[in-house]
Amino acid sequence: MKLAFDNSYARLFERMYARAAPTPVRAPALLRVNRALSERLGVDADALASPEGVAVLAGNVVPEGAEPIALAYAGHQFGSFVRQLGDGRAVLLGELVAPDGARRDLQLKGAGRTPFSRGGDGRAALGPVLREYLVSEAMAALGVPTTRALAAVATGELVHRDEALPGAVLARVAASHLRVGTFEYFAAREDREALQSLTKYALERHYPGARPSDEAGGEALALLEGVIEAQAELVARWMGVGFVHGVMNTDNTSIAGETIDYGPCAFLDTYSPARTYSSIDRGGRYAFGNQPRIALWNLTRLAEALLPLLAADESDAVRLAEGALEAYVPRFEAAYGEVLRAKLGLTRRGADDRLLARDLLERMAAGHVDHTRLFRRLCESARTPEADAEVAALFDDPGAFLSWAEDWRRRVADEPGTADARADAMRRVNPAFIPRNHRVEEALAAAHEGDLGPFDALHAALARPFDEQPESAHLAAPPDAEFQEHYRTFCGT
Numbered sequence: 001m002k003l004a005f006d007n008s009y010a011r012l013f014e015r016m017y018a019r020a021a022p023t024p025v026r027a028p029a030l031l032r033v034n035r036a037l038s039e040r041l042g043v044d045a046d047a048l049a050s051p052e053g054v055a056v057l058a059g060n061v062v063p064e065g066a067e068p069i070a071l072a073y074a075g076h077q078f079g080s081f082v083r084q085l086g087d088g089r090a091v092l093l094g095e096l097v098a099p100d101g102a103r104r105d106l107q108l109k110g111a112g113r114t115p116f117s118r119g120g121d122g123r124a125a126l127g128p129v130l131r132e133y134l135v136s137e138a139m140a141a142l143g144v145p146t147t148r149a150l151a152a153v154a155t156g157e158l159v160h161r162d163e164a165l166p167g168a169v170l171a172r173v174a175a176s177h178l179r180v181g182t183f184e185y186f187a188a189r190e191d192r193e194a195l196q197s198l199t200k201y202a203l204e205r206h207y208p209g210a211r212p213s214d215e216a217g218g219e220a221l222a223l224l225e226g227v228i229e230a231q232a233e234l235v236a237r238w239m240g241v242g243f244v245h246g247v248m249n250t251d252n253t254s255i256a257g258e259t260i261d262y263g264p265c266a267f268l269d270t271y272s273p274a275r276t277y278s279s280i281d282r283g284g285r286y287a288f289g290n291q292p293r294i295a296l297w298n299l300t301r302l303a304e305a306l307l308p309l310l311a312a313d314e315s316d317a318v319r320l321a322e323g324a325l326e327a328y329v330p331r332f333e334a335a336y337g338e339v340l341r342a343k344l345g346l347t348r349r350g351a352d353d354r355l356l357a358r359d360l361l362e363r364m365a366a367g368h369v370d371h372t373r374l375f376r377r378l379c380e381s382a383r384t385p386e387a388d389a390e391v392a393a394l395f396d397d398p399g400a401f402l403s404w405a406e407d408w409r410r411r412v413a414d415e416p417g418t419a420d421a422r423a424d425a426m427r428r429v430n431p432a433f434i435p436r437n438h439r440v441e442e443a444l445a446a447a448h449e450g451d452l453g454p455f456d457a458l459h460a461a462l463a464r465p466f467d468e469q470p471e472s473a474h475l476a477a478p479p480d481a482e483f484q485e486h487y488r489t490f491c492g493t
């Protein structure tokens with residue numbers, strides 16, 4: 001098993017992590033390996049799937065060149081600061097440098113206890129592992145920046161939650177596992193030296209194009225600006241596909257701008273900005289429509305952590321931080337505006353596009369309309385108004401769509417290109433397939449009984465989310481109202 005590790009994080013200060021080898025499991029068995037991703041990483045998928053590879057993926061063998069560590073981080077969870085979190089059930093094996101030169105973390109999630117485990121067992125159950133595999137891979141296919149799933153293995157051991165569940169380990173690949181909470185950890189300890197080193201490291205690794213000024217706080221400002229931009233773009237993408245992260249704590253907010261930690265996530269069926277799924281999100285802090293605001297809240301925590309580096313004088317530092325944060329709202333609005341414009345088949349920028357889109361979204365919420373279906377059917381309406389009736393049928397009051405469609409068509413009349421070309425372009429941004437909550441649950445329930453068939457079928461459909469796949473039409477359809485009303489998710493521990 002040859003893996004091209006180069007472990008730059010382990011070369012930083014030792015207090016940034018703890019050495020922590022994975023704890024071997026009783027009976028490792030491969031569940032699934034991601035061949036396409038292996039190839040991109042320059043890893044031989046057959047070797048990964050061999051007994052030797054599975055031993056590595058399960059944490060039973062530490063491969064040559066790996067330097068397993070658990071990363072230290074803190075975080076704001078539901079608004080409250082927790083000084084010490086850290087990788088309590090994940091071990092970073094090392095960084096893989098792919099043939100394309102990109103450096104990616106290879107982490108085993110569910111690899112056993114670490115010095116950051118507190119009361120936890122360091123393990124993961126099969127359901128949450130397969131959920132992260134399915135949903136993160138679907139996000140990648142939808143074009144949303146995300147951590148990836150390289151493989152999932154069963155451990156042959158039980159994990160004890162409310163009940164005894166089969167255990168599993170997820171091999172996760174990420175641009176890095178640096179979080180806003182990583183910076184908060186050192187800021188809380190007034191460890192300026194570590195903060196400075198981390199800032200330089202993150203800037204070089206994730207924002208190599210940034211040109212920091214030579215002033216003392218140049219790197220910190222450049223990093224903050226980079227993360228603000230990346231998060232604005234990321235959340236705009238989430239909003240475009242109806243993704244609800246569910247637990248946007250600062251320890252789950254990636255410095256690289258990837259979606260990370262798929263615990264209680266879900267996808268909107270019926271469009272509703274107020275919708276939450278997580279059983280513990282009682283106040284709706286992480287509701288679908290709150291996500292853009294919460295991202296700014298999280299970025300403000302990053303700015304606070306960086307204050308000591310931004311300028312020697314505190315009021316200067318605050319001024320710089322505020323200046324950077326002010327860019328967030330316009331950046332998000334621009335990014336989401338582009339997402340919505342594309343969804344509506346618009347390529348030119350029109351002054352009233354945002355109003356047109358907002359009007360549609362408001363009518364969708366009022367009319368209890370399925371988010372994904374609406375935009376997918378709208379592609380056909382772009383081709384011919386004959387399809388309007390089918391779109392309108394999604395609304396409680398079909399007239400609400402038909403009157404909006406008049407405005408839309410007036411706007412589309414300013415666009416270049418043929419109706420057919422527009423419909424095709426819309427089909428490349430408005431997916432037919434998202435990981436529907438009920439289908440994900442079905443796939444996980446079957447996997448729990450030892451049948452990975454539904455998981456594979458769903459995974460295959462989600463790998464091509466923009467293609468019509470008539471044979472999988474049942475996977476595109478929304479669940480009934482009863483399911484939607486009661487569906488709740490739980491943190492994947």
Ligand code: AMP
Nearest residue numbers: 085086087088089117120121122123493
């Ligand atoms: P999460 O809710 O998955 O973002 O995790 C929050 C914190 O709890 C992180 O520090 C995790 O490492 C830790 N954690 C979650 N589950 C476990 C577990 N089973 N054992 C040890 N630590 C855990």
Ligand code: MG
Nearest residue numbers: 251252260261
């Ligand atoms: Mg987390």
